[in-house]
Amino acid sequence: MADMQTFFARAAAMLGPKGFTQDPDVIEPWLTDWRGRYTGRALALASPGSTRDVAKLVQLCGEFGVPIVPQGGNTGMCGGATPDDTGSAILLSLRRMDAIRSLDPDARQVVCEAGVILQTLHEAAAAEGLRFPLTLGGKGSATIGGLISTNAGGTQVLRHGTMRAQVLGIEAVMPDGNVFEGLVPLKKDNRGFDLKQLLIGSEGTLGIITAASLQLQPAIGGRRVLWIGLKSIQQARQLLLHAQSSVGDALEGFEVVPRHSLEAVLDYLPEARDPLQNSHPWYALVELVATAGMGDALDARAEGLLEGAYHDGLLEDATIAANETQAEELWLLRDSIAPAERAIGPAMQHDISVPVAKMADFVELVSPEMERRFPGTRAVAFGHLGDGNVHFHILAPDNAIRGEWEENEGKAISAVVHDLVTEWGGSISAEHGIGQMKRDELARLGHPASLAMMRSVKQALDPQGLFNPGKLVPLARESTSP
Amino acid sequence: MADMQTFFARAAAMLGPKGFTQDPDVIEPWLTDWRGRYTGRALALASPGSTRDVAKLVQLCGEFGVPIVPQGGNTGMCGGATPDDTGSAILLSLRRMDAIRSLDPDARQVVCEAGVILQTLHEAAAAEGLRFPLTLGGKGSATIGGLISTNAGGTQVLRHGTMRAQVLGIEAVMPDGNVFEGLVPLKKDNRGFDLKQLLIGSEGTLGIITAASLQLQPAIGGRRVLWIGLKSIQQARQLLLHAQSSVGDALEGFEVVPRHSLEAVLDYLPEARDPLQNSHPWYALVELVATAGMGDALDARAEGLLEGAYHDGLLEDATIAANETQAEELWLLRDSIAPAERAIGPAMQHDISVPVAKMADFVELVSPEMERRFPGTRAVAFGHLGDGNVHFHILAPDNAIRGEWEENEGKAISAVVHDLVTEWGGSISAEHGIGQMKRDELARLGHPASLAMMRSVKQALDPQGLFNPGKLVPLARESTSP
Known part of the structure; x- marks a missing residue:
């Protein structure tokens, strides 16, 4: 002592x-x-x-x-x-390290310290006629360092990729106390292993990110947000393919919402209204954007997309937000699903991915299977269909006791979901990471060669095991005391 | 024995x-x-x-x-x-492993074995109305496994990124004989360290890549190739910025060529001709492409780019290739620089990068400095200005003896170039890798924290040191015999 x-x-x-x-x-x-x-x-x-x-x-x-x-x-x-x-x-x-060290509008590059809040970065970019194309619910608190450490996703991954794709360089403190100095943004650099990529997404287990160089994008010249009624998630898949080939370079987001989730949101948000007159089993929320100066063409592209899709039998009904207020209202429906469903009762939430081409099949086949195996539950999938990533929630039966149900039936449910995702070649963590929550599931389901590599790398770079112990890396089975 | x-x-x-x-x-x-x-x-x-x-x-x-x-x-x-x-x-x-295991046109994904030749992949993609957007001089021999192992570049990096950006998944044999099974293309996967990224560019020192899933792109709807006369490399930089803001989403390539290199090519290729009437100190080769169905707008975009640039004083003269034959002729001028300069005499070639915004300054300041320090030499820079990556060649004095000059003055020249690049925050290997050629220079100039990490990772994954020994990883100073 x-x-x-x-x-x-x-x-x-x-x-x-x-x-x-x-x-x-x-x-x-x-x-x-x-x-x-x-x-x-x-x-x-x-x-x-x-x-x-x-x-x-x-x-x-x-x-x-x-x-x-x-x-x-x-x-x-x-x-x-x-x-x-x-x-x-x-x-x-890292919250005190919140300086934007530099912002180069010509190069569209910014150097942020780890504690810069995402919202602050959005505003700094906007002030220069630029944007940082990654956003998520926690943007008012989430920091750049955390977003990089977890390789965060969000609703713009379809076009811009995850956080990894925005990172040009990082500075990090390694477990031996040395500083990895990789901030200089080089578009091409083949000096050996890409250590930056190893640190991104390593959840603080290999290094502590202290700053990053990030790529900014030109501000958009406008957007159109579409809400589309669909008869099935298979139809959503077909609509996605159609959209990718007809307006691919303008397609910023493609989210799917089942009727159950929309109803939950309509109950949860007193002022929300159903965007379409009739009820549909599924919906797609589609965002198209234009580069600066090209905004005028957006209406024609949005209408052309809908007309082509309707002609090909790829949608049932649709509406285009008439203005930014309506666009925000449509996004609010999507962004309120998680809290709306939490208000209903307990649920096991799974952030999963499978190959994009298989996601509709997965939802269609696995949802009834889960409901059959766990009577009284309801499977709900929503989110980033265009990324092959849905949030797959299993809602508890009506009589479930919050707290107790999650610990018992809930854990069994998650194990089955993870088993099935793994059988489908997918990932038990698409965008949220592993942390402490999924560490044991990663140990159970990860491929042995990958687990062995992770353990070796962790041991090599952090031999004392002092960086974020107990997170992410499923260490080899060993006694709990040294 | x-x-x-x-x-x-x-x-x-x-x-x-x-x-x-x-x-x-x-x-x-x-x-x-x-x-x-x-x-x-x-x-x-x-x-x-x-x-x-x-x-x-x-x-x-x-x-x-x-x-x-x-x-x-x-x-x-x-x-x-x-x-x-x-x-x-x-x-x-790996050349016998040359199967294209699958090609999914809807998902625009292909699974290739390591020995598939780049040209073969180009043709397979084209047959499906798609393209693989990475190309380089050796495409008739270069294999997918080698391109991934070296994170190859080329002339399309400006828009599409290096090989790393095309790779969705890889399969590799690790030094312990286990197979890293990461072929399934997941757009989002946060199950721990991104081991795929660690293997890409590791030059066979950590694992042997046996297959890869790659992203294909839609075939283009047309291209326009422009040859532009410039008064300086600074003007090229300004033109690049102008092009990025005015036609950014169509800008496929932006290469710079100095007059000296063009003259060398005109001497080397008997049928080549100077695309412009007058001589200019620098040239830019710019390629614009359109997505399918949008080819008609290309002429207007190309002409608009040139008119805007001329109006702003960002070019001296320009020509647009009237057809594909002329377009190929312009690219041939660019692609013949290396052999044309080899025909003149010995040269030390450096594949270097600095931040994109600094490359024009680097060429302008460092070229005369090199010529001053090594009298009789000539510094020539050409290539991927848009990536901050030029091939920086120092041509030998007229009286230099091939073979001898490289070993003596040549080595001293390269050391100085590498020193200067490092001082500028750049990379001594932008796209060619380290191999055996630059291993000692990486040891000399690499940042200690990076070198320590590389050594630790190499030792952890290949403790016997059997995978491509002597390449890339500058191992710690040790006796040469065990």
Whole structure:
């Protein structure tokens, strides 16, 4: 314990009062993930203000064998930024490192520190006539560092890819305290292994991202949002193919919503209304965008898309948002599905992907299978059909007791969903990551060669195992105490 | 030696006569890289016909401690596929694994074995109304496995990215003989570290790529090729910015050529002619493409680009190829620079990149500096300005003796170029890789944290050091004998 007092004293002296605290009241809000699923404990909260201070802290932690749990906006979906309950780790917040170091409008590049909030980046880009084409529900809290560490997705992946595709370079502190200096944005760089790619999506287990160079895109010249009634998810698949070949370069988003989810949202949002007159089993929310100066052609493209699809029997009914307010209303229907369904009752939520071409089949075949195997449940799939990624929720039977059901039948349900996704060649984590939530499922279902590689790389780069322990990497079975 | 006889007998029995030979005459052509810079020796040539056979061979090599040098089309630029001269390794050719396993036109995806030749893939895609948007000079020999292992570039990177950006999934045999099964193309997959990205560009030092899933693109609806006379490379940079903002989504290529290189090509190709009436210090070769069905708008876009640029003082003169024959003639001028300059005399060639925004400054400042420091030489830069990547050649003085000059003054020149590129935050290998040619320069100039990570990862995944030894990874300084 004397040892730890030395550690605390040195950390406090190093980081100053703004950068280091052991005050439980200050630390407490950050010990539970935002959805309230995981709560842990921590020795202290470190909030360094510079890359140099992160590096010094990492060196100090290495010296004293203190584990580090890095945290950004605490908006993760899998408990990846929540410490475990041993209380042996420090929580390392990157939120103070929130500077936009530079923004080059000509090159359309920005260098952000890890703690920059996504919304702030959106605004900084917009001020220069540019945009950062990744967005998600937590944009008011989610940080660039967290988004990179989890390779976040969202509703613009169809056209722009995940966070990985926006990253030109990163700066990160490695477990040995050295700084990986990869910020300079080189469009081409074949100097050996692409270590940047290894760090992206590694959830803080290999390095702590302190800054990133990101690619910005030109501001759009307008958008059209379409809400389309469909008779089946197979029809949605056909419509997607049609849209890709007819307006592919303008297709920004393609989301699917089942009738059940729309009804849940209509119940949940008092002012929401059904965009179409009649009821349809499925809906597609489609967004088309135009490059600057080409906005005038959008109406013709949107109408042409709908006319062609209607002619080919690929839709039942459709509406085009007449203005931005209506466009936002349509997106609000989509974005409210998760809270609307939470309001109904407990559900097991699965963020899964299969090859894009197979997703309609998966939903059509696996949904009734799940409902048959777990009587009283309802399978609901919605989301990013264009990415082969749906959020596949199994809603509890009416009589289920919240808290109890998830721990018992719920876990069995998730295991079956993960089994089936794996059989279909898919992923048990499409965009949310592994964190602590799916670590054991990854160990159970991951391919042995991949698991072996991950363990080897983790062991090689973090031999003390101090970076975000217990997250992501399913370490080889071993005794729990050293 | 008895031991090795057992190895040979087991390998021959495993792979059969088509798959294994020790015949020096058969092996000899593959022991020298295509440019004749490196020659090595090998115990045998293995040419397995399946992933399973590659895995079995790797296991056998592991058992006997035999190093493996993988080789595709033998078109690499840095000696990465040429064994060293100890003769202790086997050469592992992937050329027999040349099946296109599947091609899904709807999903625009193809699964190729490692030995598929790039030209063959181009033709297979074209037959389905699609295209594979990566091409380079060696397309008639270069294989998909080699292109992935070196993260190849080419002239379409501006719009489509390097080989890495085309790869959806890979299958690879790891040093322990296990097969990394990552072929299923998932648009989103956050199951831990992105091992696929780690293997891409690792030049066979971490795994042997046996197959890949690749993204295809829709066939184009037409192209226009423009040849533009410029007064400086700074003007080329301004023209690039102008083109990106005015026709960005159509801009497929933007290459720069200095007058010296054009003259060399005009001397080298008897039938070539200067596309413009007057001489200009610099040229840009610009290609615009249209999506299918949109080809009619191309003339207007090309003319609009030139008119806008002329109005803004961003060009001196220009011509648009009137047909495909003329378009090919313009590209031939660009593609003949390297052989034309080789015909003049010896040169040190550098495949370098700096941030795109800095490349014009780099060429303008560093070229005279090199000519000043090495009197009689001439610095010539040409290529992918839009990617921040030029081929920076230093031509020998008139009296230089081929062979001798490269070994002496040439090496000193390259060291200075690499120093300067590193000072500018750039890369000593933009698209050609490291291989054996640049390994020591990477060790000299690589950032310590990056080098340490590479060594750790290499050691973790290939603890016996049998995969392509002596290539890419600058291992820590150690005695040369074990």
